[in-house]
Amino acid sequence: MTDAASNTRPQRFFVTGTDTDAGKTYCSSAILRGLQLLGYHCSALKPLASGVDHDGNNADAKALAAVTGQSLSAVNPLCFSLPTAPHLAALAQGQTLSLHQLDTLLPQHNSQFELIEGAGGWLLPLNATEYLADWVVRHQWPVALVVGVKLGCLNHSLLTVRELRRAGVPILGYIANILTPDMHYLAETLADLSNRLQLRQLATLPFSPDGADDALCLQLAVALKQQLAASNHSDQ
Numbered sequence: 001m002t003d004a005a006s007n008t009r010p011q012r013f014f015v016t017g018t019d020t021d022a023g024k025t026y027c028s029s030a031i032l033r034g035l036q037l038l039g040y041h042c043s044a045l046k047p048l049a050s051g052v053d054h055d056g057n058n059a060d061a062k063a064l065a066a067v068t069g070q071s072l073s074a075v076n077p078l079c080f081s082l083p084t085a086p087h088l089a090a091l092a093q094g095q096t097l098s099l100h101q102l103d104t105l106l107p108q109h110n111s112q113f114e115l116i117e118g119a120g121g122w123l124l125p126l127n128a129t130e131y132l133a134d135w136v137v138r139h140q141w142p143v144a145l146v147v148g149v150k151l152g153c154l155n156h157s158l159l160t161v162r163e164l165r166r167a168g169v170p171i172l173g174y175i176a177n178i179l180t181p182d183m184h185y186l187a188e189t190l191a192d193l194s195n196r197l198q199l200r201q202l203a204t205l206p207f208s209p210d211g212a213d214d215a216l217c218l219q220l221a222v223a224l225k226q227q228l229a230a231s232n233h234s235d236q
């Protein structure tokens, strides 16, 4: 039994990104795989998703469920067909999203770690006044930031970290997720990112269309777990 196995309250944490397509699902899958390799029982929640494949299911939900073994509806309780911002996709189906509604989606189960993947970037609108970020702030869940490494990522990551700090949520660190095989000045960009963000770098995930290998998943999970322990947070 692992050290967390006796604790039936899941340690929740939130994965945000510098933008949509930054690699939140890619990195979330790697984190979950790494935690599993460490022997932990993990679950994933993608509370809001928009856009479905030809089979009527959301690709993120399928990717996360493939790692955790949960049902698609358990991973992703709110899925809207239109491939646009979730609040607009919801409105197109006659629904309005709210913070209150999100709270009703939090599962009662006994996994040891629960990863919650955001949608889009940090300031994702829910309705005219509320943002997905408000939910994370309300619960004070620790946040891991996926930096989609490409031209423009310095600005996107600095803006996001500035807002995370302003909001006062615990920040676990960032994952430098390399989105293209041929980025110019990659080493310099990574070094600059590190200098400017002044956050723990949980891992650098190279461009690898087949997903991160087990060694990297493990490295990422170990770093994340260390940071979670340091943040010492147990919101339900």
Ligand SMILES: Nc1ncnc2c1ncn2[C@@H]1O[C@H](COP(=O)(O)OP(=O)(O)O)[C@@H](O)[C@H]1O
Binding pocket: 017, 019, 020, 021, 022, 023, 024, 025, 026, 027, 060, 120, 177, 178, 179, 205, 206, 207, 208, 209, 210
């Ligand atoms: N490190 C990487 N190497 C190769 N492809 C990646 C990498 N990270 C993300 N991708 C690809 O980029 C696309 C967007 O990633 P995804 O995880 O879906 O982003 P998000 O969840 O932030 O919207 C996907 O097709 C994914 O497979």
Ligand SMILES: [Mg+2]
Binding pocket: 024, 025, 026, 060, 117
């Ligand atoms: Mg995603």
